[in-house]
Amino acid sequence: MELEIHDVSKTYANGVQALKAVNLTIGKGMFGLLGPNGAGKSSIMRTIATLQTPDSGEIRFDGQNIFANPTEFRRQLGYLPQDFGVYANASATDMLDYFARLKGIRNAKERKNRIDELLDLVNLTEHCHKAVDTYSGGMRQRFGIAQVLLTNPKVIIVDEPTAGLDPAERNRFYSILHQLTDSAIVILSTHIVGDVTNLCGDMGILNRGAILARGKPDELVASIERQIWHKSVSRDELRQLRLAHKVISTRIVKGEIQATIQSDTAPATNFTQSAADLEDFYFSYVPELAV
Numbered sequence: 001m002e003l004e005i006h007d008v009s010k011t012y013a014n015g016v017q018a019l020k021a022v023n024l025t026i027g028k029g030m031f032g033l034l035g036p037n038g039a040g041k042s043s044i045m046r047t048i049a050t051l052q053t054p055d056s057g058e059i060r061f062d063g064q065n066i067f068a069n070p071t072e073f074r075r076q077l078g079y080l081p082q083d084f085g086v087y088a089n090a091s092a093t094d095m096l097d098y099f100a101r102l103k104g105i106r107n108a109k110e111r112k113n114r115i116d117e118l119l120d121l122v123n124l125t126e127h128c129h130k131a132v133d134t135y136s137g138g139m140r141q142r143f144g145i146a147q148v149l150l151t152n153p154k155v156i157i158v159d160e161p162t163a164g165l166d167p168a169e170r171n172r173f174y175s176i177l178h179q180l181t182d183s184a185i186v187i188l189s190t191h192i193v194g195d196v197t198n199l200c201g202d203m204g205i206l207n208r209g210a211i212l213a214r215g216k217p218d219e220l221v222a223s224i225e226r227q228i229w230h231k232s233v234s235r236d237e238l239r240q241l242r243l244a245h246k247v248i249s250t251r252i253v254k255g256e257i258q259a260t261i262q263s264d265t266a267p268a269t270n271f272t273q274s275a276a277d278l279e280d281f282y283f284s285y286v287p288e289l290a291v
């Protein structure tokens, strides 16, 4: 099972070049597409979902160009967009039944069994008769996943699914996604580094429409090991540091500014070396805006 994205570029009518020759080959399991707001994550997700065509380049699933027969590819696809609408007052069961019919599951018993199974998977059985538009954000996202899974898709795309979820709901959502990775390609787009750390065996960093880094999270972190240094600094010191060093991020820790620097050697005395993590790797490619 393989999804190959070759040299995919897209410029919108307003002149914004959202994708610049994106190349990615994605296999079974959870792939994290990490990038800041406006990086182009939704653009690549919508393109894979065949909702928009690239200006140039090609996307192949198991060797077949997905745009040659989009209807056929969509049968194997589950797409959870960033914002998906729900019908006022309809219960989860009724909506899933409606979508299952639309997707061609004609046998009523088969539909009921599949819906019961999915409601159980996403822990919504006890709420299945309540109107979906009264659900919390986390419940809605779990409902969205149930909807996506109705037809056992082989390629599942989830666009920033954990934005706005509280930590408990986020964990719950992770554990549902995790259960899908044995049998499908799952592409998760997110700007939350922790989502990728916790879930993904493979990842890419997208910024300004281009893939900046690609690999297994552990290996990417290992590539900057021993290069990460911290120090608490004043705003003036921070300004000076930026002139001479690669300050990749700053954080307020106990009311003080803690600067993180990437360097092969100690930048100066009083810096503490620390173990690198995925957030450091991310910021080494996508520097945060100066505070």
Ligand SMILES: Nc1ncnc2c1ncn2[C@@H]1O[C@H](COP(=O)(O)OP(=O)(O)OP(=O)(O)O)[C@@H](O)[C@H]1O
Residues within 6 Å of the ligand: 012, 013, 014, 016, 017, 018, 035, 036, 037, 038, 039, 040, 041, 042, 043, 044, 191
């Ligand atoms: N339909 C569109 N028409 C014109 N410009 C668009 C369109 N969709 C996205 N863009 C622009 O393309 C760029 C990439 O947007 P995209 O939504 O793909 O990024 P993103 O990484 O998903 O961001 P976010 O995390 O904010 O959703 C942005 O500059 C955005 O304003």
